Amino acid sequence: MLAAGDLILLWSPRKGDSFLIRLSPGSTQGSHLGQMKHGDMIGMDYGDVIRTNSGEPFFILRPSVAEYTRRIKRRTQVIFPKDSGFIIQSLNFGPGSTVLECGTGSGGMTAIFAHFVGDNGRVVSYDRREEFSKLAESNAERWGVRHRVEFKIRDLAEGFDERGADAVFLDVRNPWDYMDAAKDALAWGCRIGIIVPTFNQIEQTLDALISRGFADIQVAELMLRYLKTDPRRIRPDDTMVAHTGFLIFAAKARPIPDPESEQSEEAQEETTQARNDAPNE
Secondary structure (H helix, E strand, O other): OOOOOOEEEEEOOOOOOEEEEEOOOOOEEOOOOOOEEHHHHOOOOOOOEEEOOOOOEEEEEOOOHHHHHHOOOOOOOOOOHHHHHHHHHHHOOOOOOEEEEEOOOOOHHHHHHHHHHOOOOEEEEEEOOHHHHHHHHHHHHHHOOHHHEEEEEOOHHHOOOOOOEEEEEEOOOOHHHHHHHHHHHEEEEEEEEEEEOOHHHHHHHHHHHHHOOOEEEEEEOOOEOOEOOOOOOOOEOOOOEOOOOEEEEEEOOOOOOOHHHHHHHHHHHHHHHHHHHOOOO
16 A cells, blocks of 8 residues: 555556656646646555546556666766666676675666665765765665665775675776776676776776786677557657667686696695605605
């Protein structure tokens, strides 16, 4: 049952319009199809239908994290849902994980990371601009995940405080400058994710990853095209979400041993073993 303070998504079956609102007694939501009073929705439930003052129906839906992050208050460019879902899968973290982020921005990815690490997980988000961290904190609070996030206001040139993290994500202009900090913070075998908008940035980032011995390096760009849902006229939408950024992933791995060094170590071990096995005189 819906109560004051609940976050809901209102969706019109006629026009496809939608509104993300937090229920507040005495407030009214306007639309091109009429108005709806918040008080009339309190006591209803997700999946119910509310009608405007002109009789038009709207469904009351449970908002997804994708819907929420698309509509957050922002002062920076946000990462689109088509990219954020792929980022989560590629970084391979889940409930109980520790995720480090640099480039908090408006906090869209911060809220998504916090959503998926659960109450036993932790997100630590770094940004050198206090106004961005404050906005991100507000957005995380609105989604109900503020308690899972620690915000740190400082330049990552000083490095991450954390060690053994399950994932690191960089959304900064010059990620190659922070590769050592990211590698120090990551647990062995775990992954770093990076988003950049240009080919030149990919080149410099790849150089930095390769020179530091990262393994399984991948670069991807995702395109998303929706289809119209009228059964009699199914076709692509007139617009699509095309280039939003290039995604780069890599895993922290140990250096490849030198073959000669391995042979030398094996010989030394054999000599030591032979001495141990020799009878005492």
